[in-house]
Amino acid sequence: MAIKITAVIFTLIGLALAVGGGQLLMLGGSANYLVCGLAFVLTAVLLFLKKRIALHVYAVIVIVSLIWAIWEVGFDWWQLGPRGGVIIVLGLWLLTPWIRKPLGFLSPSGMRYGASAVPLAVCVAISIAVALLSMFFDPYDQSGDLPSQSVAAAPPLGGNVPDGDWHQYGRTPFGQRYSPLDQIKVDNVANLTEAWRYQTGDVKRPDDVGETTYQVTPLKIGNSLYVCTPHNLAIALDATTGKEKWKYDANSGMNPDRQHQTCRGVSYYKDVAAAAGSPCAERVYLPTADARLIALDAANGQVCTGFADQGTLHLQSGMQHNPAGYYYSTSPPAVVGNKIIIGGAVNDNYSTQEQSGVIRAFDVNSGALIWNWDSGNPGQTQPLAPGQTYTTNSPNSWSVFSVDEELGLVYVPLGNQVPDQLGMNRSENVEKYSSSIVALDINTGADRWVRQTVHHDLWDMDVPAQPVLLNITKPDNTVVPALVGPTKQGDIYVLDRRTGEPILPVTEEPAPGGAIPEDRTAPTQPTSALSFKPEKLKESDMWGVTMFDQMVCRIRYYQHKYEGRYTPPSLQGSLIYPGNFGTFNWGSVAVDPERQVMFGMPTYLAFTSRLVPRAEIAPKGEGEKGSEQGLNRNEGAPYGVYMGPFLGPLQVPCQAPPWGYVAGADLRTGKVAYKHRNGTVYDMTPLPLPFKVGVPGIGGPMITKGGVAFLGAAVDNYLRAYDLTNGEELWKTRLPAGGQSTPMTYAVDDGRQFVVMVAGGHGSIGTKPGDYIIAYTLPR
Structure with missing residues (x-):
């Protein structure tokens, strides 16, 4: 009976591999699956006939599959496993007495002997040995050391922030x-223990949109922490104990058309002209999901009614179109001098009639508009006259700004014009400013320079991250005010922040063509000398948990249009790699201004992008919620677009891991010192497996003078500490929810240094939701 069941199983496997392998071969892919499937069928027939040669045929399958796998991927265990796992398990089964005895023979004395399986046993043993050996070899790991000595003593950190405080999203205006x-140092960070935890009470709701996320970085001023939550609570905590001081609810309501429900942080302002202790002498500004900016007294959470309209600035003002839920501010505005400068997030790919991406500066005390810079109409920065409106759908800035007050510049990371995947009819101004970093004059709003990172962007390659400012000492010992700009496509631009000119070279590389007839592509695209851009995907990079879903991913690879980075969207469906999740996203990178090095978390996930003619798009369904994944309708445009991660049948990425790294680079030379797989599949699988695959993540890192980098972000729920010099993991702690925020650190009056992490999960990557703020410190 066992041998008949085995033969049936082999037949089914063989037919599946032969059918799928035949389709793959016709698409131009590997013949291995077809050949392997036919060999499985042959083995099944021989098993039915109880022929001992079945074991020898299967031995050939085992050894040929091993040779083919090594030829394709070398000794990478995570890629060898799916190629050979099922084959080896079945080989071990064929070696059991239940199979070998029915294939054996009777001796003259009537004793039944099992069929000889020495060739099969040897082939299986070799395969297992290779698998074990490959576990100790990682072809993707890059080891090395960053410079450990300070290049500059007492470099500018930006602003006037006490060492023990954290006044802005990136600690100072330099980000x-x-x-x-x-x-907290490399040699004692392993002793960190939890000091306190606080729960905000703002938990994920049944009617939330998918992208409901905790991305906040707390501020620390004096002995208070200030945070916001996804549903726009503002909260003040005692920095030493974690006890709540006050809580304010903006009552921003719910709207299923919001693409994001999040708050990355609040902004702090101290009115030096106000009498100490007077109401609203120190303020916290809260951006909300219904497009308001609310001024709160930092001492007690009361609304500062002298600001704007009874304490509330309505950001929809001046918009020609104002559909509810399509516009909001998810990031804290920049406060500089007497100005508060703010952009706004505009829903991606919803409509051709959405709000403007205008950047505006308001009087921080009164809320009066001082200037506006609209990338669709950049020449008019004086406040609009009554009846005028800003440019519909002009490129917006949803991320965080940086400021150099001495140079008088605010640095704005810009996105694209909606719809992101359709470049027809864009104006000259939109083409100039889309997906760029723009330096604006703090006082007038006029643009001083622009550095575009994608030409004619068809991929939603917004500049997603706060630019980082530092001074770089060049090899000839000249000091240059620099800007470090991480991008979704993996390039790290290192620019002179006075002019936007490259410090590390920026070159143009040929880009694929083949846009739809109504559109075009740029013939070249810029790339920086310091880059974490991925290698072009190949068929052999396709992955799966087993050989079967890997085969399906190979088929899907060929079914999509793909010619490398910047393959344009298509009706056929295109692979976009890196995807719009980005190699770097809003978490940016952390920079040590003394050693002039950076630490970051490059992530590698391919997405798909398929254009859909308007006539094929069904009307919006009742209860349909906003999302960046799935169908993006682009109302008013000739095409909608289906977008999402490039996943296999088991909903795991079709490309092989690693999907996420920690990495360090020298900003003076542009050399990457190390890249290590980051994170495990502990929270990605039904079983809590601690396999260090290198998983995707979203969030940001933080560095201390003690030489330690802290990072949560990965889709396993851990906060980790790393040696900044070599990237080695030094400590980790389990979080009660996803850690998709950026950690921060501060000191309290008794001298202790705390590290704080917000753990609340991220809707679009599916980590566990929560409402935790947790502080860690060294034992007394």
């Missing part, structure tokens, strides 16, 4: 995510 505290 370095660097703290000069050094109590």
Whole structure:
């Protein structure tokens, strides 16, 4: 009976591989699956006939599959496993007495002997040995050391922030995510323990949109922490104990058309002209999901009614079109001098009649508009006259700004014009400013320079991250005010922040063509000398948990249009790699301004993009919620677009891991020192497996003067500490929910240094939701 069941199983496997392998071969792919499937069928027939040669045929399958796998991917265990796992398990089964004895023979004495399986046993043993050996070899790991000595003593950190405080999203206006505290060091970080935890009470709701996320980085001023939550609560905590001081609810309501429900942070302002202790002498500004900016007294959470309209600035003002839920501010505005400068997030790919991406500066005390810079109409920065409106759908900035007050510049990362995948009829101004970093004059709003990172962007390659400012010492010892700009496509631009000119070379590389007839592509695209851009995907990079879903991914690879980075969207469906999730996203990178090095988390996930003619798009369904994945309708445009990660039948990425790294680079030379797989599949699989595959993530890192980098972000729920010099993991702690935020650090009056992490999960990557703020410190 066992041998008949085995033969049936082999037949089914063989037919599946032969059918799928035949389709793959016709698409131009590997013949291996077809050949292997036919060999499985042959083995099944021989098993039915109880022929001992079945074991020898299967031995050939085992050894040929091993040779083919090594030829394709070398000794990468994570790629060898899916190619040979099923084959080896079945080989071990064929070696059991239940199979060998029915294939054996009777001796003259009537004793039944099992069929000889020495060739099969040897082939299986060799395959297992290769698999075990490959576990100790990682072809994707890059080891090395960053410079450990300081290049510049006491470099500018930006602003006037006490060492023990964290006043802005990136700590200072320079956005370095660097703290000069050094109590926590490489040699003691493993002793960190939890000091306190606080739960905000803002938990995910049944009627939330998919992209409901906790991305906040707390601010620390004096002995208070200030945070916001996805549903726009503002909260003040005691920095030493974590006890709540006050809580304010903006009552921003719910709207299923919001693409994002998040708040990355609040902004802090101290009115130096106000009498100490007077109401609203210190303020916290809360951006909301219904497009308001609310001024709160930092001391008690009361609304500062002298600001704007009874404490509330309505950001929809001046918009020609104002569909509810399509526009909001998810990132904290920049406060500089007497101005508060803010952009806004505009829903991707919803409509051709959405709000403008205008950047505006308001008086931080009164809320009066000082200037506006609209990338669709950049010449008019004076406030609009009554009846005028900003440019519909002009490129927007949903991320965080950086400021150099001495140079008088605010640095704005810009996105694309909606619809992102359709470049027809874009104006000259839109073509100039889309997907760029723009330096605006703080006082007038006029643009001083622009550095575009994608030409004629058809891929939603917004500049997603806060630019990082530092001074770089060149090899000839001249010091240059620099800007470090991470991008979704993996390039790290290192520019002179006075002019936008490259410090590390920027070149143009040929880009694929083949846009739809109504559109075009740029013949070349820029790339920086410091880049984490991925290699072009190949068929052999396709992955799966088993050989079967890997085969399906290979078929899907050929069914999509793909010619490398910047393959344009198509009606056929295109592979977009990196995908719009980005190699880097809003978490940016952290920079040590003394050593002049960076630490980041490059992520590699391919997406798909398929254009859909308007006539084929069904009316919007009742209860349909906003999302960046799935169908994006582009109302008013000739095409909608289906977008999402490039996944296999088991809903795991079709490309092989690693999907995420930690990496360090020298900003003076542009050399990447190390790249290590980051994160495990512990929370990606039904079983809590601690396999260090290198998983995707979203969030940001933080560096301390003690030489330690902290990072959550990965889709396993851990906060980790790394040696900045070599990227080695030094410590980790389990989080109660997804850690898709950026950690921060500060000191309290008794001298202790704390590290704080917000753990609340991320809707679009499916990590566990929660409402936790957790502080860690060294034992007393």
